[in-house]
Amino acid sequence: MLTINNLHVKLEAEDKVILKGVDLVIEPGTVHAIMGPNGSGKSTLSYVLSGRDGYEVTDGSATLDGADILEMEPEERAAAGLFLAFQYPVEIPGVGNMTFLRTAVNAQRKARGQEEMSAADFLKVIREKAKTLQIDADMLKRPVNVGFSGGEKKRNEILQMAMLEPKMCILDETDSGLDVDAMKLVSDGVNALRDAGRSFLVITHYQRLLDHIKPDVVHIMADGRIIKSGGPELALEVEQNGYADLLAAAEAV
Amino acid sequence: MARADLKLDATEARIATLDLPKGGTWITAARSDALARLRAMGLPARRDEYWRYTRPETLTQADAPAAALFDSKEPQVFDTVDRLRIVFVDGVFDAAASDDLTLAGVEIERLETAAQADIHWAKDLYGVLETRGQTPVDRPLAALNSAYATDGVLIRVTGHAPKPISLIYTHKSEASDAILHHVVRLEKGAEMTLLENGPAAARFNKVLEVEVADGARFHHIRAQGRDHERRAATHIFARLGAESQFKSFTLTVNGVLTRNEAVIEMTGDDAVAHIAGAAMGDGAFHHDDTVFVTHDALRCESRQVYKKVLRNGAVGVFQGKILVKEGAQKTDGYQISQSLLLDGDSQFLAKPELEIYADDVACSHGSTSGAIDMDALYYLRSRGVPKKDATDLLVLSFLAEAVEEIEDEDLRDEIVSRLTGWLARRGG
């Protein structure tokens, strides 16, 4: 269970406050969606949770199954079961995709005191998962994300998620840049991972993704806060009317 | 006193401490010619154009600065490779530690033995390729080598060498000053792999002259010794015939001072020359690659790929030139030199040069200096890879373009395992 309490975050380098008191509880087995205008702090929330440098938590807390994740190194958060599918996946020239994934899988297993996966087992599993995401052998061999199309990068993120089997998955605009078929593919990939022990936080601008990945709860983030939470119908409302009414209502409070 | 006079005085002072080795007619002539060349140009000094970034004093002074011996716990590089071993201890051939100098399709002879003859095939190459490499840039340490080298190997390859010839240099005396000179001649269509490894001496001056005749292929993989305090000035002079191939890779980890010069002349059409280096330095480490590739024929391809990883004040230097002579049309020349600076104390100095006198050529060069990509590091860590491992992975990926120049997979793995070992021994 991910519990975020009154989280305040500013940039380390300048006096710019981005998150201004975020509260969020994500129960195991549930899917939460976050929508919100550009620049409202959605990606920042995902970065702060996964441990990117450059942010300073000035107040509040975030725990995963009771453990304070904000105190952990990024790799410890990953080993604890947190995963972020990046809005902009990073290119790493010179590191093969397959090597990268194997290193990651085995590092996490090691951190959890499990035995490393043999090369043969790993190959078998990754081939199978890559196939369902229509990632071909060539993409597995190529350097991580280098020269991948926007959609390929996003599928590659989901492949990593499938291999690492995290319990808390954060997807930051995984639908952006995907064509209709790829969106279906990626959603199927995500849905295949849904189970009672695994939760999702899906950041998106579009209702369409939520047709495929049905959320239990939808949150609206604006100016560093969650200003409204509701059921799937909230996403439909945003799709139809935009954010103006919601923002005005929040102002009025 | 004028600068030129000072230089000549310093040169004479150095020469006074050396003895010209005795030998037969051919070598005596070659040595006295080399001595005349050295006297004419003088030893390198700080203001010389190609010595601005590397101080030559410790390489030119009369005595070698002492270098502590380094006891590596790991097995030597190439130990698992099936090869013909030729061992030099502090620059002296060690027959007992070496294999028999016999290999199908190859003639191998010690320089010391060959020097006693009055005529020898090496006459056409010994000091000859070195002399060609003295224009337009002086390489006085190479002339000194041709004059005073006491030993080395002369290798003539007529067929396909069934296994690599491996020159193993051991360092056993803290004050040793070794001068070795090797000559390799690959006859038409011949092929061989030359391996070199080890620190050789407290101070090592080495020249390797290689003639690659038409259609021949020469592969060279070298791992310079890990002794922290050793110094080395090495030269490769290569001349390439038509459709020949020359591939050379050098790994350098540690060593207080290393200057590796390579002078490659492509004289036959459709020749290919690739020269690459990966260097990793931590602390007292100064590594200089000075490369000169001349295209003097049609459709030749050359690649220079140099990568350096530097930390704790280590210094890297790259001076690389591609010269395309008039008429060398369809030349394909590539040069890249890059450094990865792991902290703010380290330094990379680069001087890439292109000089082109033909109009139908494709030449590109680039030089960069950068730090670890923080986004890539975060991305790897967010997938669970610990910081140290993630950094090492990025260092290896930075070096990959150079290491991939090694064609043979086993030898490449051998080099990669040295790199990972070096990284593993270091903290985060």
Ligand SMILES: Nc1ncnc2c1ncn2[C@@H]1O[C@H](COP(=O)(O)OP(=O)(O)OP(=O)(O)O)[C@@H](O)[C@H]1O
């Ligand atoms: N490193 C940074 N330097 C300067 N400003 C930053 C930095 N990181 C975030 N911001 C600012 O913080 C605000 C929130 O950014 P964030 O990326 O979290 O928004 P978002 O909700 O994900 O937007 P989008 O929907 O466009 O992806 C923006 O105004 C952004 O410009």
Ligand SMILES: [Mg+2]
């Ligand atoms: Mg965003």
